Amino acid sequence: MKKILIIGSGAMGAAFSIPLIDNNHKVTLTEPYNLKLLKILSLKKKFHPVLKINLPKKLVIKKFSLDILSTKWDLIVIAVSSIGIDSIGKYLKNFKKTTPILVLTKGLKLDKNKIITMSEQLKKSNKKLNISVLKGPCLAKELSRKIKSYTVVANQNIKIAKNIGNIISTNFYRTEYSTDVKGVEFSSAIKNIYSMIIGSGQGNNTSSALFRKSVEEMEYLIKFFKGKKETVYGLAGIGDLYVSAVGGRNSKMGEYLGKGITFKQAKNRLMREDTIEGADLAFEIAPYVFKKMSNKKIPLMIALLKAITKNNKLKINY
Numbered sequence: 576m577k578k579i580l581i582i583g584s585g586a587m588g589a590a591f592s593i594p595l596i597d598n599n600h601k602v603t604l605t606e607p608y609n610l611k612l613l614k615i616l617s618l619k620k621k622f623h624p625v626l627k628i629n630l631p632k633k634l635v636i637k638k639f640s641l642d643i644l645s646t647k648w649d650l651i652v653i654a655v656s657s658i659g660i661d662s663i664g665k666y667l668k669n670f671k672k673t674t675p676i677l678v679l680t681k682g683l684k685l686d687k688n689k690i691i692t693m694s695e696q697l698k699k700s701n702k703k704l705n706i707s708v709l710k711g712p713c714l715a716k717e718l719s720r721k722i723k724s725y726t727v728v729a730n731q732n733i734k735i736a737k738n739i740g741n742i743i744s745t746n747f748y749r750t751e752y753s754t755d756v757k758g759v760e761f762s763s764a765i766k767n768i769y770s771m772i773i774g775s776g777q778g779n780n781t782s783s784a785l786f787r788k789s790v791e792e793m794e795y796l797i798k799f800f801k802g803k804k805e806t807v808y809g810l811a812g813i814g815d816l817y818v819s820a821v822g823g824r825n826s827k828m829g830e831y832l833g834k835g836i837t838f839k840q841a842k843n844r845l846m847r848e849d850t851i852e853g854a855d856l857a858f859e860i861a862p863y864v865f866k867k868m869s870n871k872k873i874p875l876m877i878a879l880l881k882a883i884t885k886n887n888k889l890k891i892n893y
């Protein structure tokens with residue numbers, strides 16, 4: 576039995592507790608930001624408003640504090656959205672322990688003149704952190720209902736990744752491993768942009784061709800950012816692209832853009848309450864991509880970034 580802390584009680588953080596509890600670990604779920612959610616989860620039933628299930632009785636719910644981090648954990652899981660990574664980094668600034676930290680958050684960050692991953696952003700606060708990443712196609716609602724799901728754990732030291740895999744794997748949550756941390760993190764972030772592009776197709780025929788072209792661009796981008804192109808064909812790449820393209824908020828936004836609706840109109844009128852992770856990512860990386868990358872190599876990505884950040888109608892010349 577291991578002692579595990581999950582930081583972030585949103586859909587994914589809460590769903591991740593299910594396989595861990597199934598494996599008889601002692602799991603604490605904490606929430607650093609959304610106090611309303613924390614209050615709801617602290618009630619006896621532990622009803623999660625997004626997952627629409629009662630979380631396991633054995634799960635401990637606690638308010639997040641620096642003290643929590645000073646407790647001895649066997650694994651710390653970070654499941655906040657990309658915007659929250661900076662604040663978690665600040666809390667981990669003076670963290671001296673070698674406790675494995677597992678980052679579920681998907682996203683990229685523009686840092687001066689570079690694009691960095693979530694794990695690199697955390698390491699900026701504290702170089703010594705023992706970080707692995709976990710990505711892949713995972714709808715939190717499905718995982719929370721024990722629908723068979725597959726994920727990839729990445730660390731340059733494969734032994735550390737496999738040790739984590741042994742802690743989290745169950746018959747309904749299967750793990751694969753990779754040493755290509757960069758490739759896994761970049762793939763899992765940019766698939767949010769490509770799922771919008773695929774969603775913009777006028778029909779399945781168009782979307783299928785856009786899917787093919789998206790995979791080609793993803794390969795180029797992963798190589799450009801020093802990952803391995805094979806990673807694009809793994810769970811964090813096309814695996815995750817599939818689940819995002821067939822349903823979800825990014826492909827819905829893509830559908831509106833494909834119909835000629837501008838991003839602002841779609842967001843404000845039709846998807847007001849929704850977080851569109853691909854759009855947040857577009858704003859983050861667009862300045863870098865427009866400056867440093869060639870339209871010849873990634874025309875779909877550039878067309879989408881222009882549509883989102885300049886509020887132009889989406890124009891795909893393919």
Ligand SMILES: NC(=O)c1ccc[n+]([C@@H]2O[C@H](COP(=O)([O-])OP(=O)(O)OC[C@H]3O[C@@H](n4cnc5c(N)ncnc54)[C@H](O)[C@@H]3O)[C@@H](O)[C@H]2O)c1
Binds near residue numbers: 586609659679712850
């Ligand atoms: N690795 C995977 O298998 C996997 C699967 C699904 C989602 N995800 C990723 O996990 C992350 C969370 O997804 P989710 O579906 O749980 O989202 P969610 O919106 O349900 O939850 C977001 C979480 O981030 C916290 N948060 C938001 N803003 C914050 C801030 N400024 N500071 C600190 N914390 C903040 C919220 O309080 C909440 O705990 C996303 O990056 C998503 O892409 C990963």
